[in-house]
Amino acid sequence: MHEINHLGGDATETPDGLRIRPTMLHAGRFSTYHDHRMATAGAIIGLRVHGISVENIDTTAKTLPGFPDRWHSLLSTHEDS
Secondary structure, eight states: OHHHHHTTOEEEEETTEEEEEOOOOOOEEEOOTTOHHHHHHHHHHHHHSTTEEETTGGGGGGTSTTHHHHHHHHHHHHHHO
């Protein structure tokens, strides 16, 4: 929640989850707290928001070894199209 709000989002905690209201996000650093799920979420946000820097992206190796290289390869292939 904090990371989304840090990027200009509007996220609030509810008793059973999060409520995220649509809003324009801006560039910034996305802290992961060494959590692979947070790193993946930051990478996905970065698909739509230019200038997102995901801290500790290598934590994604827990669930997908080689994620950073695969991600960069995917994006560079898309940009070349």
